Amino acid sequence: MPASPFHAIAxxxxxxxxxLLRLAGPLRAGxxxxxxxxxxxxxxxxxxxxxxxxxxxxxxxxxxxxWYQLDPQPxxxxxxxxxxxxxFWQERLEALKKVVEQKAxxx
Amino acid sequence: MPASPFHAIAxxxxxxxxxLLRLAGPLRAGxxxxxxxxxxxxxxxxxxxxxxxxxxxxxxxxxxxxWYQLDPQPxxxxxxxxxxxxxFWQERLEALKKVVEQKAxxx
DNA sequence: TTATCATGTAACCATACGGTTACACATTAT
DNA sequence: ATAATGTGTAACCGTATGGTTACATGATAA
Numbered sequence: 001m002p003a004s005p006f007h008a009i010a011x012x013x014x015x016x017x018x019x020l021l022r023l024a025g026p027l028r029a030g031x032x033x034x035x036x037x038x039x040x041x042x043x044x045x046x047x048x049x050x051x052x053x054x055x056x057x058x059x060x061x062x063x064x065x066x067w068y069q070l071d072p073q074p075x076x077x078x079x080x081x082x083x084x085x086x087x088f089w090q091e092r093l094e095a096l097k098k099v100v101e102q103k104a105x106x107x
Numbered sequence: 108m109p110a111s112p113f114h115a116i117a118x119x120x121x122x123x124x125x126x127l128l129r130l131a132g133p134l135r136a137g138x139x140x141x142x143x144x145x146x147x148x149x150x151x152x153x154x155x156x157x158x159x160x161x162x163x164x165x166x167x168x169x170x171x172x173x174w175y176q177l178d179p180q181p182x183x184x185x186x187x188x189x190x191x192x193x194x195f196w197q198e199r200l201e202a203l204k205k206v207v208e209q210k211a212x213x214x
Numbered sequence: 215t216t217a218t219c220a221t222g223t224a225a226c227c228a229t230a231c232g233g234t235t236a237c238a239c240a241t242t243a244t
Numbered sequence: 245a246t247a248a249t250g251t252g253t254a255a256c257c258g259t260a261t262g263g264t265t266a267c268a269t270g271a272t273a274a
Contacts, residue, residue, distance in 0.1 A: 004119075006119075007117045009113055010113050010116075010117035018192075019191075029220070029221060029222085039262090040264060041221085042265080043262070043264075046261090046262070046263085063270095063271060063272070064219065064270065064272060065219095065220065066220075072192040072199075073196065075189060078189060081116075081122065082185060082186055084129065086186070088177070088179055089179045089183075092179075118231090135251090136251060137249095146233075146234095148251085149233085149234075149235080149252080152252060153232075155252090156253095157231095171240065171241040171242065171249065171250050171251075172241095172250065172251085173251060173252090
């Protein structure tokens with residue numbers, strides 16, 4: 001079951017992990033764990049597992065180190081879903097604009 | 108605790124509820140429940156509660172009926188987060204393009 | 215070869231989640 | 245007044261989630 005990206009990004013810690021990889025480039029599992037002093041290393045490791053399940057991470061083993069890199073591709077699924085809502089609220093903005101203009105004509 | 112939109116859209120049933128409201132316009136709680144034969148009415152009601160908590164729904168009482176309407180505004184929070192990733196993969200595509208062109212020069 | 219390091223996993227725990235049935239409460243219909 | 249309708253909530257249940265500590269494994273360092 002390749003977990004959905006919607007579920008993967010629901011957790012704020014997981015979003016921060018993705019942000020770190022996006023901003024800092026590839027990082028080792030230990031680097032990531034060290035970035036979350038409030039959570040134990042295995043705790044972070046479990047989040048990495050979820051992100052891997054959603055295919056949001058690529059991993060490369062270099063000796064005993066494991067480097068993680070962001071693969072944003074599955075996020076396009078979320079983006080696709082959101083696009084329909086952008087259209088929706090664009091229409092609502094258009095409607096609002098008309099109402100405001102209408103009102104302006106009366107003042 | 109105004110639940111985050113990230114969490115609200117993590118569940119597929121809740122996404123379908125939002126889709127219904129987006130496509131069909133305002134609907135009564137009962138209409139929505141009827142759209143999910145596999146889930147009991149209180150089950151759907153609990154999903155509505157979560158969506159309300161994320162401020163994704165506006166409700167209007169009309170007699171004993173309760174009409175729900177989509178308010179997509181909080182989704183912009185998700186959109187904002189995603190935009191940074193679009194930039195990121197755009198850059199990766201650019202890089203890929205260059206690599207491919209480079210390769211073409213050698214063949 | 216032995217110790218150390220980097221990492222994942224297993225087992226466990228408390229809480230959240232998604233579902234159910236039974237109930238409560240207004241509001242409309244009879 | 246009483247019945248029926250529309251809706252939310254409480255209590256409960258099994259499973260998932262996010263966290264922990266202890267352990268296993270593979271790769272470098274001494």
